[in-house]
Amino acid sequence: MQPNLHFFPIPISDGLSWAFGGVVICLGWFLWRLLRTVSQRIASYFLVLGLAWLGMLWGLAQTPFFVQLDAKPPRFLVIIVPPVAFVASLFLTRQGRYFLDQLPLKSLTWLHTVRVAVEVSLWYLFLEHQIPQMMTFKGYNWDILAGITAPLLVWYLQRGTPPRWVVLGWNLLALGLLINIVGMAILSAPLPFQQLNFTQPNVGVFKSSFIWLPGFVVPVVLWAHLVVIRRIYATGS
Template identity: 35%
Template sequence: MENIAWYINVLFGATVILSIWLFMKAARYSKTALFLILGWALVQTVLGLSGFYENSSSLTSRFPLLVVFPLIFLGSLFFTTKGKAFIDGLDLRWLTIFHIIRIPVEITLLFLFLGKAIPEAMTFEGRNFDIFSGLTAPLIYYFAFVKKNIGSTLMIIWNAVCILLLLSVVSSAVLSLPERYVQFGFEQPNIAVGFFPFLLLPALLVPLALFSGAAAIRQLIVKKTVTL
């Protein structure tokens, strides 16, 4: 994408590295988790660099290849014995602080909009309020785990709101793909997700963020049930 400065690629690349590191902290450096994350990132990186997603006429039909597998796999963990054991063993503190990645992601999205690679609706200048999750994550972490002034109920609500905000921007991203953006009134198609490294946003960061929120909610509900 010619209109995107090199430092935006660097910023997003650093965000991907930060995201993997924070999630690995939450996963207590699970070798299996690291292998799966890096393996999936490598597969999508190779496809992206090969130009597999770049053609706007085929991007919409190929987009599911970025997101379906990780969403199905991560979702299945909530329904298997080993999966639930993995989720319950995650560090809730790091699952919480993980959401700070949404700050550099939102900055990246703003620059992608300015570079005419995504619609304004996907930024915080449009209909994307997901930056709220990133800005409040340090506060939730501090008051929940340092000051211990926040209980499970409020944390469940916060995580649920974070999931809903993320789903909102995801819906804008899907509806503004090249073959759909005119139908839904978007002024600019979402073509950024067809290019490396930005394709790692739907392929890796979004699934990890959704999973982190859902895993945290499960842990908090289990904790409340055990306490009762």
């Protein structure tokens, strides 16, 4: 079955594109401040590399680079492989693990509130026929619950040291919500392995600022979960 690509050449509205771009910039600023609490040098490296990465993705999204959907290997890998490889390198090196273990748990949890803004943005992206309804909170994407409950976990953390199972359980459940929407997004994209939503495929993430969703936002949220989960298993704190 061939996907309906009627809306693929239609650009996302400027207002929505700029609004989501603002969400990503705020996330980047928050992450920079978070990294500064441990090392100003690493935070500076992140700022330079992060801006370069976002700029490169934005530039590619303005060209026909991602339009060739039948390219092999899929060009979408350019978006996700570098950040995933970078995150993996942090966990595979002793210096990386030492740095990650110094990050404040409360800030790592606060970071997930960005998921509320992301899910609202996805809803408006659906209204512009750029993604299927399945990928919104009106469908099978409940990732907004992680963003809503994150402040509750922070409040619990501020009251003292909560049981490990509370922090671990929340992170595992929220990670499951992330995996759920990422899986739907991949299987709904008009790529050779598409399995879902042929009537309205996921074409929005190839365009404008929404290229930053798989290329930056998702890896950051995944990273935040993995840092906490590793710390609980490795250090018991």
